[in-house]
Amino acid sequence: MKRFHGFGLGMRPPHYSAFIAGAVPVDFVEVISENFMVDGGRPLHTLAAVRAQYPVALHGVSMSLGSADRLRAEYLARLKALADRIDPLWVSDHLSWTGNAHFNAHDLLPLPYTTEALDVVCANIQHVQEVLGRALLIENPSSYLTFAESEMTEWEFIAEMCVRTGCYLLLDVNNIYVSACNHGFDPCDYLAGVPMDRVRQIHLAGHSQGAHLLIDTHDEPVPDSVWALYGQVCQQLGMVATMIERDDNIPSLDALLDELSIARRLAAHCLPIAA
Amino acid sequence: MSLSALQRAMGDFLVDATANDFATQMHNAPGLHVYRNNYRSTLLACIRDTYEKCWAWMGDDAFDMAAHTHIDAKPPTSWTLDAYGHDFPDTLRALYPEDPEIADMAWLEWAMRRAFDGADATPVDVAQLDGVNWEQVCFTMIPTLKLGDVTTNAAALWSALDAEETPPRVETFPAPVTLCVWRQDLSPCFRTLKTTDAQILRMAHGGASFGSICDLLARQNGVTEAANLAGAALGQWLSDGFIAKFNSSF
Numbered sequence: 105m106k107r108f109h110g111f112g113l114g115m116r117p118p119h120y121s122a123f124i125a126g127a128v129p130v131d132f133v134e135v136i137s138e139n140f141m142v143d144g145g146r147p148l149h150t151l152a153a154v155r156a157q158y159p160v161a162l163h164g165v166s167m168s169l170g171s172a173d174r175l176r177a178e179y180l181a182r183l184k185a186l187a188d189r190i191d192p193l194w195v196s197d198h199l200s201w202t203g204n205a206h207f208n209a210h211d212l213l214p215l216p217y218t219t220e221a222l223d224v225v226c227a228n229i230q231h232v233q234e235v236l237g238r239a240l241l242i243e244n245p246s247s248y249l250t251f252a253e254s255e256m257t258e259w260e261f262i263a264e265m266c267v268r269t270g271c272y273l274l275l276d277v278n279n280i281y282v283s284a285c286n287h288g289f290d291p292c293d294y295l296a297g298v299p300m301d302r303v304r305q306i307h308l309a310g311h312s313q314g315a316h317l318l319i320d321t322h323d324e325p326v327p328d329s330v331w332a333l334y335g336q337v338c339q340q341l342g343m344v345a346t347m348i349e350r351d352d353n354i355p356s357l358d359a360l361l362d363e364l365s366i367a368r369r370l371a372a373h374c375l376p377i378a379a
Numbered sequence: 380m381s382l383s384a385l386q387r388a389m390g391d392f393l394v395d396a397t398a399n400d401f402a403t404q405m406h407n408a409p410g411l412h413v414y415r416n417n418y419r420s421t422l423l424a425c426i427r428d429t430y431e432k433c434w435a436w437m438g439d440d441a442f443d444m445a446a447h448t449h450i451d452a453k454p455p456t457s458w459t460l461d462a463y464g465h466d467f468p469d470t471l472r473a474l475y476p477e478d479p480e481i482a483d484m485a486w487l488e489w490a491m492r493r494a495f496d497g498a499d500a501t502p503v504d505v506a507q508l509d510g511v512n513w514e515q516v517c518f519t520m521i522p523t524l525k526l527g528d529v530t531t532n533a534a535a536l537w538s539a540l541d542a543e544e545t546p547p548r549v550e551t552f553p554a555p556v557t558l559c560v561w562r563q564d565l566s567p568c569f570r571t572l573k574t575t576d577a578q579i580l581r582m583a584h585g586g587a588s589f590g591s592i593c594d595l596l597a598r599q600n601g602v603t604e605a606a607n608l609a610g611a612a613l614g615q616w617l618s619d620g621f622i623a624k625f626n627s628s629f
Contacts, residue, residue: 138459143522144499146565166458172383179458204383207390208455210425210463211417220382248410253380286410316409 126157170201196241216251246279246320259297276307323352338374483533490560494567497523502620519624528555
């Protein structure tokens with residue numbers, strides 16, 4: 105899988121018309137898969153028009169790779185149909201669970217980092233990769249809980265997951281920062297522990313301070329703390345597809361493009377140490 | 380604890396605001412409540428988005444109370460959030476039996492939401508009428524076409540709210556009236572049907588032949604008037620893009 109696809113934005117409804125017109129100077133667009141896993145109508149019409157203008161990455165939020173129950177066949181069938189329809193750059197989802205056979209929280213819920221969970225996640229990733237006929241990108245989560253049952257760190261879990269499944273990584277720099285603050289680990293340990301050679305995309309986003317924890321709200325500009333960590337990531341990685349992920353309190357496209365310009369400058373400036 | 384047991388316990392904690400076994404087990408970690416808040420706020424936002432005209436009609440307090448009642452009683456089960464709240468009209472009907480326009484408007488909003496991203500179909504056009512055996516033909520209607528009965532002027536209320544105009548007074552009809560909802564091109568739309576139009580559209584939607592529809596109209600109205608009514612209905616269905624395919628009834 106090609107390593108660098110440029111700089112992109114997550115496509116959100118207020119900006120659909122600009123993307124359809126091809127008027128946004130980005131190298132790729134990321135869309136939320138589930139928004140387009142529908143039978144027909146305007147969503148698919150919109151996506152086809154955007155796809156005619158830009159390479160598109162599919163980013164899911166409901167695959168529930170960490171679910172102890174079987175993955176939902178209808179979900180996978182719809183995702184495969186969508187991927188076949190638009191020929192995405194890649195398909196990604198999260199290291200999390202969202203529900204089981206009878207319940208769906210519609211949230212990215214945390215996993216205990218146990219050998220049992222690793223077996224479940226790896227089996228599910230392998231199943232999805234077989235159904236889709238392509239390797240997945242898995243995004244590291246932000247989380248607000250840790251479990252006494254955990255037997256390894258998140259980065260150890262991710263490293264083993266990549267070895268077993270051959271999946272790639274979507275490294276969310278904000279999520280590393282949020283979880284590091286919430287759980288008291290050093291982001292440098294995280295960056296040293298995940299297999300950087302598997303990273304094919306980076307997310308940049310903002311967060312908010314809650315009563316006790318940092319909350320991964322995606323409703324603020326990327327803060328200095330996350331930019332600094334992104335600089336470290338670029339030093340280790342070199343050029344990797346990078347995008348701004350904004351989900352709430354959506355600003356103008358110009359504001360998002362200004363943030364993307366910062367990412368371009370940082371990535372160009374922070375050349376890999378080994379290069 | 381196995382992964383499966385942990386996920387069941389956390390799911391129970393999220394769904395039932397009074398269930399705290401999992402919280403005790405997790406030493407009341409503050410993060411638990413972030414997930415519980417996320418769960419409820421996501422579902423509330425979903426219901427508000429789907430039923431935005433009901434929300435506007437009812438006001439924040441009454442609507443949110445109804446939404447929270449629904450969230451407590453109906454945890455989501457589908458993989459897609461789009462499916463959540465399909466039975467919210469039933470919750471509203473139970474909570475507000477004296478205000479039937481609320482549940483009627485909710486039914487309309489749900490039907491329009493489903494028409495928005497329902498399956499595509501190309502309606503037949505006039506050029507395809509040549510050679511049709513009108514006695515035997517029956518119809519496959521477009522998949523987004525839905526019919527439903529209301530007992531109030533909820534459609535007029537919806538239209539006024541959509542246009543940001545002052546809604547009319549609520550009217551309760553002496554007998555149920557049928558609304559049809561469908562998608563024309565990319566936009567959901569709806570229309571109120573007269574009694575006979577509703578009856579024959581239901582027949583056609585259910586697979587009855589055009590000949591049997593004409594027979595019914597002839598029994599009710601006489602042969603001459605039946606021909607006028609059937610022709611007008613067929614013209615309207617074609618104009619609205621209801622018919623996806625002509626089928627032989629044999």
